[in-house]
Amino acid sequence: MNLESEVDEPKTKRLKSENDYGKKSCKKEEDNMQENAVNDIVDGREISLQEQEEHDELIDSNKEIPAIVDSDDESFTFPPDEDVSDMLDEVQYSGSFPTVTDRYFTPYYKMDAQSLGNDTCIWIHSNRICMLSLAPSHIILQDNKDIQKVDFKVSNKLDRSLNKVSGKSKHGAQPLQTNSNICTILCKDGQTYVIKCYIVGKLVEVNEALSKNPQLLKKLPHKGGYLAIILPNIKFLENFKQSVSTLTHDKYIEHIKEKENKQQ
Known part of the structure; x- marks a missing residue:
C-alpha cells in the first residue's frame, strides 16, 4: 500500500482546486476592474454630457427673451429694447427738461x-x-x-x-x-x-x-x-x-x- 501516493493525491487535487479558485478570483477581480473602468468612462461621458447640457442652458438663458409682466393679461410682453430712441415719444410731458x-x-x-x-x-x-x-x-x-x-x-x-x-x-x-x-x-x-x-x-x-x-x-x-x-x-x-x-x-x-x- 503506497501511503505517499494516497496522501499526495488528495493534496494535489486540493492544490489544484485552490489554484483554480485563485485563478477564478483573479479573473473575477480583473473583470470587476475592467467593468469599473468602463463604468468610470461611461460615467465620465455622462458627466461631460451633463456639463455640456448645463453650459448650453446657461448660454440659452443669456439670450434675450421677452419679459412677462405680472398682470391680469399674461400674454403681454415687453417689446424688444434694442432701440429706445423713441421711448419718450409716447410720454406726455408739457414741460421742459433742465439743461446741463x-x-x-x-x-x-x-x-x-x-x-x-x-x-x-x-x-x-x-x-x-x-x-x-x-x-x-x-x-x-x-x-x-x-x-x-x-x-x-x-x-x-x-x-x-x-x-x-x-x-x-x-x-x-x-x-x-x-x-x-x-x-x-x-x-x-x-x-x-x-x-x-x-x-x-x-x-x-x-x-x-x-x-x-x-x-x-x-x-x-x-x-x-x-x-x-x-x-x-x-x-x-x-x-x-x-x-x-x-x-x-x-x-x-x-x-x-x-x-x-x-x-x-
Whole structure:
C-alpha cells in the first residue's frame, strides 16, 4: 500500500482546486476592474454630457427673451429694447427738461456793463469753476444781430486765445482782475461790445470755436455759446456774489420785468 501516493493525491487535487479558485478570483477581480473602468468612462461621458447640457442652458438663458409682466393679461410682453430712441415719444410731458447749465451752474448777472444792453452772465459751478457768456437780455441776442467777429486779442501784447495752462493749479494761466477784458464782439452794424470777466482768478480757456464761427455765440452756453472758462480766486468769489451790481437769477428776472414795463 503506497501511503505517499494516497496522501499526495488528495493534496494535489486540493492544490489544484485552490489554484483554480485563485485563478477564478483573479479573473473575477480583473473583470470587476475592467467593468469599473468602463463604468468610470461611461460615467465620465455622462458627466461631460451633463456639463455640456448645463453650459448650453446657461448660454440659452443669456439670450434675450421677452419679459412677462405680472398682470391680469399674461400674454403681454415687453417689446424688444434694442432701440429706445423713441421711448419718450409716447410720454406726455408739457414741460421742459433742465439743461446741463441749469442743473449744475448758478447764474449771476452784470447789467449794462460798459454800454447799454451789454448784459453778461457768470455761471458758477458747484466746484467754483465759472463760465462766462452773454446774458439772454444782451442786445446782440435780443436784436438777433449778425456777429462779424469775436476777437480775443484784447491788446497788441495780449491774446487770450494763446492762454496755456497745465496741472490742477492751472500753471501758466493768464491772471484776471475784475476789469480785465476777455474779448471784443464786433457786429456787422458797426457796433462793438467789450466783455469783461468781472471776477478775480485765472483764465482756464476761451471758446476758440467762436473765432471760426462767431454766430455760435447765440446758442446756449452748454451748446457752445460760452465765451470763457475761469478759475476764480475763492477769497474774492463771495465778494462778487454779494456785490451790489451783481444780480441773482430772481433779481435779474425782476430787473427785466421792470425794464419792460418802463418801455411800455
